[in-house]
Amino acid sequence: MHEDESPVLPPQDEAPRSVGGARKKRRGPAGCLAVLLALAVLAGGFYVAVTKGVDFVSDQFGSVEDYPGPGTGTVTFQVEQGDTVAAMGRGLKKEKVVASVQAFIDAASADPNSSTIQAGTYELAKEMRAVDALDILMDPANQVRNTVTIPEGLRVVDIVDILVEKTKFNRGRYEKALADTAALGLPDYAEGNPEGYLFPATYELGPKDKPADILAAMVARWRQAADEAGLESRAAALGRTPAELMVIASLVEAEGRGDDMAKVARVIYNRLDGPGDKGGTNGLLQIDAANAYGIGKSGTTALSADELAVDTPYNTRLYPGLPPTPIEAPGDDAIKAAANPADGPWYYYVTVDLATGETKFAEDYSEFLEFKAEYQAYCETSDAC
Structure with a gap:
């Protein structure tokens, strides 16, 4: 039979014959009753499914369960990076924010802005309408930060x-x-x-x-x-290890400010590598913030003469070279300065104005003494010292 041909049906007033040639009996009242009973069972099952809110009802019969809203209480809900709408829907249903996953999917499908939902934490309520929950998630201003x-x-x-x-x-x-x-x-x-x-x-x-x-x-x-x-590559170029660069960065963070950080880094390198003459310090960094770390104090703490004399591995007045570890957490600028020190012959620096942070850099000890005198004169008229 071709696809466009209809099957040949027996005449309407005859029942089809069996193989033996005997005529089959027409369907009687008992057969009709069985069909009606089967339909009644199906109808009863459908009723039970609807009244219990089973998800398969929405899948099979198109009736999506949704709360009437507006909702009660509070629920903290996390949208993870890469979550799909379905994943969000499952999470929302688990927290009893929405009644069904499909209700949330339908609400998202109807709103093109649903693709803009950002990862983050949101505060919702239990038993919300799916569209209301969606509205909250679509607004980044609703993130709980x-x-x-x-x-x-x-x-x-x-x-x-x-x-x-x-x-x-x-x-x-x-x-x-x-x-x-x-x-x-x-x-x-x-x-x-x-x-x-x-x-x-x-x-x-x-x-x-x-x-x-x-x-x-x-x-x-x-x-x-x-x-x-470029910490690792710059360390190699400077003849240092990455760990040493991090120590230098922490010292720069303690001592430098703004654009001066790269100059402070250069002073540290010059003191580490330079000769004792030409105003050098024979490898002594003489950075009091390191001494403070060694005795368990913050680098911003002013130390007494006795404290400066305490013998620890971090006493940069006693021991040449770098302290054993970083002394604090350096930021971006300090790390970049340690990796890219400025070019210059300086061995000393003095902050001559604590309010503005103005710092002067000296090549030799005599020049350093001049800047130190300037700092002392500043302190005579300022409460910042």
């Missing part, structure tokens, strides 16, 4: 103080996370010490972030800054 800012120049202990204050975790949780140095993502040359590698920046904390996640994000941000500065 929990941020913490870590300034430049802080030690690990200071950074943990801020994190304990700004998050719900105690110091013990952070110290435990810091001990798992492999999970932090530290480079091998850090030798398991996070000092200097918790990058100063503003971080957005997710509701599920734990101390290990927060600290690992800080190390990852350091990695970004190191790559941008």
Whole structure:
């Protein structure tokens, strides 16, 4: 039979014959009853499915379950990077924000702006209309942002103080996370010490972030800054290790400001590499911020003569060369300055105006004494000293 031909049907007044030639009996009342019973069972099953709100109802019969809204209570909902509309719908249904995944998919399909939903944390309610939940997620202004800012120049202990204050975790949780140095993502040359590698920046904390996640994000941000500065390649070009460059960057952070950072870096290199004559310091850096770190104090602390004399590996007045580790967390500018020091013959620097940060650089000791006298005269008329 060709596709366009209709099958030949028996005459309407005859029932089809069986193989033996006997005529089949017409359907009687019992057969009709069986059909009606089957339909009744199907109808009953359909009713039960509708009343129980089973998802398959929406799939099979086109009736999508949706809450009437407006919703009650609060639900914190996280949209992860790369989430599809369906994934969001499943998460929303799990949190009882929407009644069905399909309702959210339908709402998103009807709104072209649904493709602009950004990853982040949002505050919703339980039992919302799907379209209302979608409206909230489409507006970035509705994101719940929990941020913490870590300034430049802080030690690990200071950074943990801020994190304990700004998050719900105690110091013990952070110290435990810091001990798992492999999970932090530290480079091998850090030798398991996070000092200097918790990058100063503003971080957005997710509701599920734990101390290990927060600290690992800080190390990852350091990695970004190191790559941008070409830390490893510049270290090789300067005849230093990447670890040494990070120590220098931390010293620059403690001592320099703005455009002067690259000059401060040059002074450090000159003191490390230069001869003792020509105003050199025989490899002594004489950076008091390092001495302060060695006795457990911040680099901004003014030290007494007795404190400056305390014998620690960080006493740059006693021991030539670099201290063993970074003394604080350097930012982008300090890392770039350490990797790209300015050209110059300087061995000394003096900040002659603490309010403006004006710093003068000297090639020899006699010039340094002139700038020091200028600083002392400034302090006689300023409360900043």
